[in-house]
Amino acid sequence: GAVVSQHPSWVICKSGTSVKIECRSLDFQATTMFWYRQFPKQSLMLMATSNEGSKATYEQGVEKDKFLINHASLTLSTLTVTSAHPEDSSFYICSARDWGGASYNEQFFGPGTRLTVL
Amino acid sequence: QKEVEQNSGPLSVPEGAIASLNCTYSDRGSQSFFWYRQYSGKSPELIMSIYSNGDKEDGRFTAQLNKASQYVSLLIRDSQPSDSATYLCAGNTPLVFGKGTRLSVIA
Numbered sequence: 001g002a003v004v005s006q007h008p009s010w011v012i013c014k015s016g017t018s019v020k021i022e023c024r025s026l027d028f029q030a031t032t033m034f035w036y037r038q039f040p041k042q043s044l045m046l047m048a049t050s051n052e053g054s055k056a057t058y059e060q061g062v063e064k065d066k067f068l069i070n071h072a073s074l075t076l077s078t079l080t081v082t083s084a085h086p087e088d089s090s091f092y093i094c095s096a097r098d099w100g101g102a103s104y105n106e107q108f109f110g111p112g113t114r115l116t117v118l
Numbered sequence: 119q120k121e122v123e124q125n126s127g128p129l130s131v132p133e134g135a136i137a138s139l140n141c142t143y144s145d146r147g148s149q150s151f152f153w154y155r156q157y158s159g160k161s162p163e164l165i166m167s168i169y170s171n172g173d174k175e176d177g178r179f180t181a182q183l184n185k186a187s188q189y190v191s192l193l194i195r196d197s198q199p200s201d202s203a204t205y206l207c208a209g210n211t212p213l214v215f216g217k218g219t220r221l222s223v224i225a
Contacts, residue, residue, distance in 0.1 A: 034212045043217045044162070044206070093161045097211060105150045105167070107213050112161040 006110035023094030030096035141207035148209035
């Protein structure tokens with residue numbers, strides 16, 4: 001299957017700082033990537049759909065000015081959590097579809113980034 | 119967001135038994151369905167995809183889709199302790215997940 005990586009795998013930051021998370025498709029081109037967030041013992045919540053070369057589409061209730069998404073190339077999307085606060089502490093997971101592959105409809109997930117805001 | 123519903127469990131089965139996981143969905147327009155497995159603290163891993171009515175088998179896993187009744191299921195044969203995880207179903211793209219079903223396989 002297609003491989004998606006994320007960096008960093010975990011990060012601890014102070015309240016008020018910004019944190020950037022990278023999501024890369026390693027062996028395929030991803031015109032669309034997705035960002036999810038998961039709090040402990042809860043389900044994955046879709047935050048936004050990231051489209052290469054255009055603005056991201058955010059789900060209802062997700063602040064676009066707080067969670068900045070940039071999809072500048074076919075293999076890289078970034079999520080920046082601006083002015084992070086303790087309530088932003090969560091597990092952030094990206095995924096991507098391999099549009100050019102045989103399994104074009106399948107979404108492959110990165111390993112996730114655990115963010116802790118002190 | 120489009121809804122999928124799963125019994126959150128936990129579902130406990132003895133080792134070697136068949137585990138049956140079920141999911142219903144509300145969007146009749148959904149064309150494709152996926153089962154993911156998520157271990158605690160890890161990201162989801164795709165284990166099965168199904169697009170047509172009927173059964174699809176892959177090793178110990180069988181996915182079943184019934185579009186008329188709007189449900190999709192996953193059977194795990196010869197369940198192993200390593201199958202203990204949360205199983206998530208989702209349809210279409212972008213994937214929207216329910217709470218998942220927690221499976222516990224008891225040795």
